[in-house]
Amino acid sequence: MTKINVKTDGGKIRIRLGDEGKAPVVTGPTGAEPLASSKPVTTKSNALLLPIRLINLMEIRAESGFRPNEEDVEIVYALSGNGPHAPDMLHKLSSQTVVEKAADDYVISSVRGMVEHIIKERGSPPKLVVGIHTHPQGVPKPSDKDNRYFRNAFDTIKSLVPEAYVLFGVHAISSESIRERLEPTRISRNAIKWSSITREHEIAFYTPESNTCEVKLVE
Amino acid sequence: MSNSIEKLIALLKADASGEELAGLLNELLVDDRKKDVLLVKLDEIRKEMSTMNSDVKLTKSEEAVRSIVLGNKKPLTAQEVAAKVGDEFRSLKHVNHASVVLNSLVSKGAIGKFKLGHTYYFTSPKEAVNELLKRRDETPDESDWSEIARETGMPLATVRDAIKELLV
Numbered sequence A: 001m002t003k004i005n006v007k008t009d010g011g012k013i014r015i016r017l018g019d020e021g022k023a024p025v026v027t028g029p030t031g032a033e034p035l036a037s038s039k040p041v042t043t044k045s046n047a048l049l050l051p052i053r054l055i056n057l058m059e060i061r062a063e064s065g066f067r068p069n070e071e072d073v074e075i076v077y078a079l080s081g082n083g084p085h086a087p088d089m090l091h092k093l094s095s096q097t098v099v100e101k102a103a104d105d106y107v108i109s110s111v112r113g114m115v116e117h118i119i120k121e122r123g124s125p126p127k128l129v130v131g132i133h134t135h136p137q138g139v140p141k142p143s144d145k146d147n148r149y150f151r152n153a154f155d156t157i158k159s160l161v162p163e164a165y166v167l168f169g170v171h172a173i174s175s176e177s178i179r180e181r182l183e184p185t186r187i188s189r190n191a192i193k194w195s196s197i198t199r200e201h202e203i204a205f206y207t208p209e210s211n212t213c214e215v216k217l218v219e
Numbered sequence B: 001m002s003n004s005i006e007k008l009i010a011l012l013k014a015d016a017s018g019e020e021l022a023g024l025l026n027e028l029l030v031d032d033r034k035k036d037v038l039l040v041k042l043d044e045i046r047k048e049m050s051t052m053n054s055d056v057k058l059t060k061s062e063e064a065v066r067s068i069v070l071g072n073k074k075p076l077t078a079q080e081v082a083a084k085v086g087d088e089f090r091s092l093k094h095v096n097h098a099s100v101v102l103n104s105l106v107s108k109g110a111i112g113k114f115k116l117g118h119t120y121y122f123t124s125p126k127e128a129v130n131e132l133l134k135r136r137d138e139t140p141d142e143s144d145w146s147e148i149a150r151e152t153g154m155p156l157a158t159v160r161d162a163i164k165e166l167l168v
Helices: A052-063 A109-123 A144-160 B003-014 B016-028 B034-050 B060-071 B078-084 B085-092 B097-105 B124-133 B143-153 B156-167
Strands: A004-009 A012-017 A048-051 A078-079 A089-091 A099-102 A108-109 A130-135 A165-172 A182-188 A193-194 A200-206 A214-219 B114-116 B119-123
Touching: A004 A182, A048 A130, A052 A078, A052 A089, A052 A165, A052 A193, A052 A200, A052 A214, A052 B124, A078 A109, A078 B060, A089 A109, A109 A130, A109 A144, A130 A144, A130 A214, A144 A165, A193 A214, B003 B016, B016 B034, B016 B156, B034 B156, B060 B085, B060 B097, B078 B085, B078 B119, B085 B097, B097 B114, B097 B119, B114 B143, B124 B143, B124 B156, B143 B156
Parallel strands: A048 A214, A130 A165
Antiparallel strands: A004 A012, A078 A089, A078 A130, A099 A108, A165 A200, A182 A193, A193 A200, B114 B119
């Protein structure tokens, strides 16, 4: 049975899975180092190998940006990994040093701040950085502004972590209404779709040149 | 030294959180007032912990309502549950009675509850906790279990189990 280690911190509970547990994908703010899977996931292709367990954290992060009676705003988050194709950590990037301004159709974020945040949370430079932003009630396709952002952000990320493989994601989320949960499925070469009990999610991955990047779901 | 004290020392030594627990106990036991409050709270916790056991007793009508909620893929309102109840439990067709049974199930940790707009929806504990995490901008590995338990009406132990399920 998986054991969890619990720490209290002024009301907040911080928990880590015990060593004998299945290696979890983790969110950054715990300050915990990313836990390597006992069987590293590898691929011969350049496909992004997205763990299903990470999708639940992506769902929580993407939906946590919405507030009742307030306009839906775009949010940013990032995935990082020790290998060039296998993300193992989600970074919330909610700090003001990363996100400068957010609105319903754009978000201004500091790429340098994002990378510094990722390195700090991982404790070492990542081999993979996936910068993701949401499109509330939109489609998972980059706009012209997004295309320009991808190219500029790629240059900045590479200047800070030259060895990292860099990708971008556009995470579309529907409006809120009660629905059935649908498990994640790959609906095209570069896109994954699923539903929580309140919103539909579709995320697509792109290279810095805005070409589609293959994605595969892994356990 | 009594057996209980020896056993406590052994448990604290063996537990990853033992040092933190011992620190909290030391802090509270040196003050008579705090110690008395601690005793009362520990007794409350012992009662709540009974819901951690899988053999929580449910009445027949509670069993029926639980099956409706967990057997449905979408979260349900009390009205929707009342509409789905069979003739065997006619009183449950009244929304007020269905609500009472639903909330009793939530307090026993058998189902979960969350609010969307002005309406409460009933679903599995895991889905309810997941929704609360989003509304509170928290993550499974860093969250306020007490607040989630308070907002959902579920026992703390059920919140803990749901969080663990979300992490593994």
